[in-house]
Amino acid sequence: MYSQGLTDAKGQEEPADLLAEFQAKIDREEKIEPRDWMPAAYRKTLIRQMSQHAHSEIVGQLPEGNWITRAPTLNRKMILLAKVQDEAGHGLYIYSATETLGVSRDQLTDELLTGKAKYSSIFNYPTPSWADMGAIGWLVDGAAIMNQVPLCRASYGPYARSMVRICKEESFHQRQGYEIMTVLARGSQAQKDMAQRALNRTWWPSLMMFGPSDKDSKHSEQSMKWKIKRFSNDDLRQKFIDATVPQAEHLGLTIPDPDLKWNEETGHYDHGEIDFNELFQVIKGNGPCNKERLQARINAHESGAWVREAAAVFQQLQSEKNKSEAA
Amino acid sequence: MSELKLYEVFIRAKSGLNHRHVGSLHASDAQMALLNARDVYTRRKEGVSIWVVEAEHVTASNPEQEHEWFDPAEDKVYRHPTFYPLDKEVENM
Ligand SMILES: [Fe+2]
Ligand SMILES: [Fe+2]
Ligand SMILES: [Fe+2]
Numbered sequence: 001m002y003s004q005g006l007t008d009a010k011g012q013e014e015p016a017d018l019l020a021e022f023q024a025k026i027d028r029e030e031k032i033e034p035r036d037w038m039p040a041a042y043r044k045t046l047i048r049q050m051s052q053h054a055h056s057e058i059v060g061q062l063p064e065g066n067w068i069t070r071a072p073t074l075n076r077k078m079i080l081l082a083k084v085q086d087e088a089g090h091g092l093y094i095y096s097a098t099e100t101l102g103v104s105r106d107q108l109t110d111e112l113l114t115g116k117a118k119y120s121s122i123f124n125y126p127t128p129s130w131a132d133m134g135a136i137g138w139l140v141d142g143a144a145i146m147n148q149v150p151l152c153r154a155s156y157g158p159y160a161r162s163m164v165r166i167c168k169e170e171s172f173h174q175r176q177g178y179e180i181m182t183v184l185a186r187g188s189q190a191q192k193d194m195a196q197r198a199l200n201r202t203w204w205p206s207l208m209m210f211g212p213s214d215k216d217s218k219h220s221e222q223s224m225k226w227k228i229k230r231f232s233n234d235d236l237r238q239k240f241i242d243a244t245v246p247q248a249e250h251l252g253l254t255i256p257d258p259d260l261k262w263n264e265e266t267g268h269y270d271h272g273e274i275d276f277n278e279l280f281q282v283i284k285g286n287g288p289c290n291k292e293r294l295q296a297r298i299n300a301h302e303s304g305a306w307v308r309e310a311a312a313v314f315q316q317l318q319s320e321k322n323k324s325e326a327a
Numbered sequence: 328m329s330e331l332k333l334y335e336v337f338i339r340a341k342s343g344l345n346h347r348h349v350g351s352l353h354a355s356d357a358q359m360a361l362l363n364a365r366d367v368y369t370r371r372k373e374g375v376s377i378w379v380v381e382a383e384h385v386t387a388s389n390p391e392q393e394h395e396w397f398d399p400a401e402d403k404v405y406r407h408p409t410f411y412p413l414d415k416e417v418e419n420m
Contacts, residue, residue: 033390035387035389035390036390037390037391085370086370088367089367089368089370092350093350093367096350096351096352099351104330105353106330161350162350165349165350308331311331311355312355314355314356315332315356318355318356
């Protein structure tokens, strides 16, 4: 119902009074709704950010899906299934919010499958052990929560509302992950080592989830002005580190950063340098699992083609049936 | 590829409350829309009843006419009880 043509602002001047009123509305903390006037650049930024977010939820099912058949107990299997199912739901909530901006779902899917759209770099890392399920829930979902909580107040109504729904579900994700780590950290030496290795693998990539450092972040300033973003990448990253280090200590696990130490003066942890070159490489497509992840999505899409075809035919038959019944 | 129809989803959280818009999804008919809505929007007992409506059947007011449409209610303060001061003696009415 919200569909609106994507008029490109290129060459088309946007009236100053509309622009001023739009910004004033945002400054008053009023939400922008789908059919309200908005600058083309705002729409474009939202489509890019929201579709990347939706793609991340969908691709994010893959590293954990890897362990569903091999979860150590039936209980763990049920929990992991429920979590992965939640991520599919998150994808749907955000895709449908993105569609209110006037793009079609087909177009979004197409952009993912052709590699034109990005998704979170973190999902391009492998999950070789069960402990990775713990590390992902604890750290990756933990980092996602840090990012998503401020998005509940994003200026675009449908995005903000989908985030409220998502945040309600995320905290179970983080806790089940931490619980997996707790059990392993209190288990045999082999289990402890497995937990530590998973933490070693996941720590730096999860810090990278917050994006490049503030001095290199190209979209930040405008997004702050539009209140799509509320905190800078580095601020959120610091919050995450401050929250997480004591949780690791509690389990007797060691954060793999020799430079990490509490700074009495600032009231924060100082940390070692993050290798952003790695982040840029993974985003470019050169992470350990980029090809595998994209191929998995392509395969799923292709082998699901018959389902979509059947549904389309069914839709056709149903509407003909309804017509003849009404006649 | 032809996309399936878009449905808007409304959920009643518990009896006594209104159905509330929660989001949308694609489906080939209303029955499929209901089933999918159940699966994605009520995984944690968020509802006891679901409505799905084909998005194209929703007629919406025009946001550009927001002021013409809704501002006239602003100056009709006499529609509110607080417009009528009461003598102290009859304080509760
Ligand atoms: Fe999620
Ligand atoms: Fe998320
Ligand atoms: Fe999650």
